[in-house]
Amino acid sequence: MFRTHTCGELTLANINEKVTLSGWVSTIRDKGFMIWIDLRDRYGITQIILDEDRSSKTLFDTARTLGREYVIQVKGTVIERASKNPNIPTGEIEILAENITILNESALPPFTIEDQTDGGEDIRMKYRYLDIRRNPVKDKLIFRSKVAQEVRKYLDAQEFVEVETPVLIKSTPEGARDFVVPSRMNPGEFYALPQSPQTFKQLLMVGGLDRYFQIVKCFRDEDLRADRQPEFTQIDCEMSFVEQEDIMNVFEGLAKHLLKTFKGLEFEQFPRMTFAEAMRRYGNDKPDIRFGMEFGEITDLAKGKDFKIFDEQELIVGIAAQGCNSYTRKDIDKLIEWVQRPQIGAAGLVWVRYNEDGTFKSSVDKFYTQEDLAAWAERMHAKPGDLILVMSGNTNKVRAQLSALRMEMAERLGLRNPEVFAPLWVVDFPLLEWDEETERYHAMHHPFTSPKPEDMELIDTNPGEVRANAYDLVLNGNEIGGGSIRIFDKNVQARMFELLGFTPEQAEAQFGFLMNAFRYGAPPHGGLAFGFDRFVSILDGSETIRDYIAFPKNNSGRDVMIDAPSPIDDAQMEELFIASTFQK
Numbered sequence: 001m002f003r004t005h006t007c008g009e010l011t012l013a014n015i016n017e018k019v020t021l022s023g024w025v026s027t028i029r030d031k032g033f034m035i036w037i038d039l040r041d042r043y044g045i046t047q048i049i050l051d052e053d054r055s056s057k058t059l060f061d062t063a064r065t066l067g068r069e070y071v072i073q074v075k076g077t078v079i080e081r082a083s084k085n086p087n088i089p090t091g092e093i094e095i096l097a098e099n100i101t102i103l104n105e106s107a108l109p110p111f112t113i114e115d116q117t118d119g120g121e122d123i124r125m126k127y128r129y130l131d132i133r134r135n136p137v138k139d140k141l142i143f144r145s146k147v148a149q150e151v152r153k154y155l156d157a158q159e160f161v162e163v164e165t166p167v168l169i170k171s172t173p174e175g176a177r178d179f180v181v182p183s184r185m186n187p188g189e190f191y192a193l194p195q196s197p198q199t200f201k202q203l204l205m206v207g208g209l210d211r212y213f214q215i216v217k218c219f220r221d222e223d224l225r226a227d228r229q230p231e232f233t234q235i236d237c238e239m240s241f242v243e244q245e246d247i248m249n250v251f252e253g254l255a256k257h258l259l260k261t262f263k264g265l266e267f268e269q270f271p272r273m274t275f276a277e278a279m280r281r282y283g284n285d286k287p288d289i290r291f292g293m294e295f296g297e298i299t300d301l302a303k304g305k306d307f308k309i310f311d312e313q314e315l316i317v318g319i320a321a322q323g324c325n326s327y328t329r330k331d332i333d334k335l336i337e338w339v340q341r342p343q344i345g346a347a348g349l350v351w352v353r354y355n356e357d358g359t360f361k362s363s364v365d366k367f368y369t370q371e372d373l374a375a376w377a378e379r380m381h382a383k384p385g386d387l388i389l390v391m392s393g394n395t396n397k398v399r400a401q402l403s404a405l406r407m408e409m410a411e412r413l414g415l416r417n418p419e420v421f422a423p424l425w426v427v428d429f430p431l432l433e434w435d436e437e438t439e440r441y442h443a444m445h446h447p448f449t450s451p452k453p454e455d456m457e458l459i460d461t462n463p464g465e466v467r468a469n470a471y472d473l474v475l476n477g478n479e480i481g482g483g484s485i486r487i488f489d490k491n492v493q494a495r496m497f498e499l500l501g502f503t504p505e506q507a508e509a510q511f512g513f514l515m516n517a518f519r520y521g522a523p524p525h526g527g528l529a530f531g532f533d534r535f536v537s538i539l540d541g542s543e544t545i546r547d548y549i550a551f552p553k554n555n556s557g558r559d560v561m562i563d564a565p566s567p568i569d570d571a572q573m574e575e576l577f578i579a580s581t582f583q584k
């Protein structure tokens with residue numbers, strides 16, 4: 001038997017017991033007449049002691065051959081510690097060693113396996129298995145596992161059936177590029193990895209399963225923005241004979257259950273906001289509503305006052321940053337540089353200091369009176385002491401830019417408290433989105449999303465105005481879930497493909513299987529998927545999903561530990577009937 005106990009469980013209640021522990025050598029302190037070893041496993045650390053009076057010379061000799069991260073087995077007796085450590089559960093006892101067996105040696109680890117390590121991100125990722133021995137990493141993986149189990153329990157109790165869908169599939173259009181896999185048995189043909197199990201879960205509804213879920217890997221070949229992973233996990237769900245309201249209720253229930261279980265928080269019904277309202281008030285379809293700083297539109301107030309720059313713009317809009325009146329010219333110049341960075345791309349900022357005495361000082365004093373500025377301030381709910389920041393331009397662009405600034409100011413003002421949770425449903429998304437580049441409509445959610453019946457009449461005349469039966473669950477400024485009621489009528493689905501620019505032949509080639517299934521009694525259905533990695537990380541008070549993934553990829557989509565992706569040899573290429581045009 002390797003162990004009678006773990007390294008995290010022995011206390012004064014076990015005094016005088018003979019025990020066997022196994023684990024890793026965390027630290028060794030050798031005082032000559034005494035040696036202390038901190039023995040670590042997943043459950044904790046237990047102190048092992050050897051002392052000249054009570055331990056044999058051979059035991060001392062063995063102990064002196066040990067190095068950090070050696071795997072050892074220790075047999076000994078639980079004794080009370082002289083100097084207790086109140087910070088760990090085993091801190092009142094230690095094990096007087098009687099026998100030590102080296103189970104495996106270890107090379108010197110490239111960084112210290114401590115909560116505060118000296119290892120940088122790159123080295124820790126290369127040796128991720130060592131990183132996982134550290135509490136902050138291990139604890140996050142255990143937390144993730146606990147959330148997953150809770151999700152399963154909750155959905156199982158509601159009659160959801162967990163079904164695995166295939167990973168080698170045909171492309172599903174969800175807005176990203178597919179990862180593809182060549183087929184050796186079918187020369188010149190390729191599978192795609194699922195961007196989500198979207199079509200399969202709909203087919204399961206046609207199959208009559210009624211309620212489906214799966215905790216499932218999805219793959220999207222996107223240019224990696226910060227904190228995105230090319231493979232990520234969803235809690236993917238679908239239900240039959242439901243309306244939008246039913247789905248929102250069930251999954252609001254799941255979200256509440258998780259917030260209660262893991263955070264001890266109770267919520268009334270989650271607030272709801274339409275897409276249009278979210279864009280107007282926050283410039284963003286996933287607003288962080290933990291704090292105000294809402295947009296104030298002043299287009300009507302600011303135009304026509306000889307300030308040429310504003311006169312030419314579609315939208316003029318601002319926010320009031322609480323207490324930032326104290327920003328110096330230099331601070332403001334830095335802020336202007338910040339919004340002009342290519343990632344934000346704003347032309348500049350107009351600023352207004354709302355002084356404590358109720359007067360205003362602005363960068364546009366030449367054009368606007370104190371009364372003008374007071375009217376602006378009112379739209380932005382500004383108070384004396386605030387700094388008003390105004391941007392102008394094309395509506396969509398300026399909203400995105402000001403939204404980025406709002407988040408930045410909130411970050412600076414400490415308004416994004418990870419211990420505060422503010423869920424929000426955003427509903428009534430547009431069905432379609434115009435893409436300037438390809439000059440055609442794209443499905444905002446995906447092509448299987450149904451239009452709102454009352455907007456159906458606009459589909460031929462003004463498709464951009466049609467709203468969808470689509471909804472997102474937003475938590476603290478992050479989209480943690482999204483879904484829709486689906487089209488289940490094959491004619492409507494065909495019309496949708498047509499709107500998206502597919503010829504009937506292309507639609508047939510890509511989605512024939514789904515259209516065909518819809519000929520055999522497809523029930524009304526809809527669903528949603530949660531981004532599991534993100535949900536878990538936010539629940540745990542972090543926004544770094546990488547930390548909650550055992551073996552994540554870096555910002556270039558690489559796994560630096562196994563060194564993937566990597567070239568394959570010519571023989572393998574030949575076998576797969578692929579030729580490379582890439583040249584180094």
Ligand code: ASP
Pocket residue numbers: 174195196197198237482483484527528529
């Ligand atoms: N498949 C969708 C997604 O990945 C979720 C859904 O519509 O259920 O976003």
